[in-house]
Amino acid sequence: MSTGVTGEKIWLDGEMVAWDEAQVHVLTHTLHYGLGVFEGIRCYRTDDGRSAVFRLTEHVKRLYESAHINLMEIPFSQEVVTDAILDCLRANHLDEGYIRPLAFIGSGAMGLHPGANPVRVAVAAWPWGAYLGEEGLEQGIRAKISTFSRHHVNAKMTKGKTCGDYVNSILAKREALLDGYDEAIMLDTEGLVSEATGENVFVVRGDVIKTPPLPTVLDGITRASLIQMARDKGMTVVESGITRDELYVADEVFLTGTAAEVTPIREIDHRKIGSGRRGPVAQELQEGFFDVVAGRNATYESWLTFV
Numbered sequence: 001m002s003t004g005v006t007g008e009k010i011w012l013d014g015e016m017v018a019w020d021e022a023q024v025h026v027l028t029h030t031l032h033y034g035l036g037v038f039e040g041i042r043c044y045r046t047d048d049g050r051s052a053v054f055r056l057t058e059h060v061k062r063l064y065e066s067a068h069i070n071l072m073e074i075p076f077s078q079e080v081v082t083d084a085i086l087d088c089l090r091a092n093h094l095d096e097g098y099i100r101p102l103a104f105i106g107s108g109a110m111g112l113h114p115g116a117n118p119v120r121v122a123v124a125a126w127p128w129g130a131y132l133g134e135e136g137l138e139q140g141i142r143a144k145i146s147t148f149s150r151h152h153v154n155a156k157m158t159k160g161k162t163c164g165d166y167v168n169s170i171l172a173k174r175e176a177l178l179d180g181y182d183e184a185i186m187l188d189t190e191g192l193v194s195e196a197t198g199e200n201v202f203v204v205r206g207d208v209i210k211t212p213p214l215p216t217v218l219d220g221i222t223r224a225s226l227i228q229m230a231r232d233k234g235m236t237v238v239e240s241g242i243t244r245d246e247l248y249v250a251d252e253v254f255l256t257g258t259a260a261e262v263t264p265i266r267e268i269d270h271r272k273i274g275s276g277r278r279g280p281v282a283q284e285l286q287e288g289f290f291d292v293v294a295g296r297n298a299t300y301e302s303w304l305t306f307v
């Protein structure tokens with residue numbers, strides 16, 4: 001069975017198993033109703049020839065917080081899952097790649113109430129290049145404002161990465177691609193800019209960088225890292241509501257996320273953004289980010305866990 005991505009081993013419920021043997025029963029509860037939680041983490045080759053996972057502690061902590069929000073108890077400690085992530089990289093001989101921890105509800109009860117079904121955990125890792133393309137990183141991508149709203153904060157809780165919530169993202173992503181764009185930007189139920197389907201949004205206008213406040217967006221680890229790096233460089237970053245037309249008249253708009261890293265947006269809804277190319281702020285922060293993950297900036301070395 002082809003999974004599109006391949007490797008040798010996957011960590012499943014405490015053991016390293018062969019890639020093709022990491023399978024589940026079709027009556028796995030999460031498969032039916034979407035209650036599961038996951039993370040997306042990246043490991044980078046550093047300039048000194050080693051490999052480092054970016055902000056591993058924060059990602060593992062958020063996995064457990066996502067589970068806690070959803071009343072799921074992960075039957076392994078954070079230390080065990082952290083080790084599993086590092087072991088997965090080694091077992092698959094990856095010096096660079098994407099890591100996907102997933103906690104899901106196994107089979108047993110089949111109603112909405114998951115009963116006493118076991119909470120199961122998998123960790124997989126595979127090579128993954130730029131999520132929105134190498135060209136996107138350099139030239140910027142084209143986005144549209146989605147016709148789908150982000151969930152109201154009391155419908156989908158925004159602090160966790162919950163599997164089922166991503167149906168909303170998938171609807172928006174597919175609509176954007178079918179309409180010829182690279183990504184969708186979603187508005188919240190009040191009509192303000194929320195986030196992209198799996199990335200946070202930043203806007204630059206004059207000397208100010210703005211990003212939507214936390215209530216309707218995921219507390220992105222890349223978002224937090226970029227805010228800190230920008231402030232450390234003396235840039236002004238404010239978290240406040242952004243309207244759709246504020247994006248149109250911005251000097252720059254860019255996205256951040258583990259998968260998308262720092263991706264500029266050159267056009268939204270057929271309106272050119274700024275110069276229609278990667279802007280200077282996006283470029284400076286993007287280069288700063290790639291310096292950090294490659295171990296070229298000692299200031300942020302505590303963000304790296306060497307494999």
Ligand SMILES: *Cc1c(COP(=O)(O)O)cnc(C)c1O
Binds near residue numbers: 219256
């Ligand atoms: C994962 C994700 C992000 C980005 O978060 P990172 O921690 O930077 O990877 C942003 N928005 C959504 C909806 C996400 O799922």
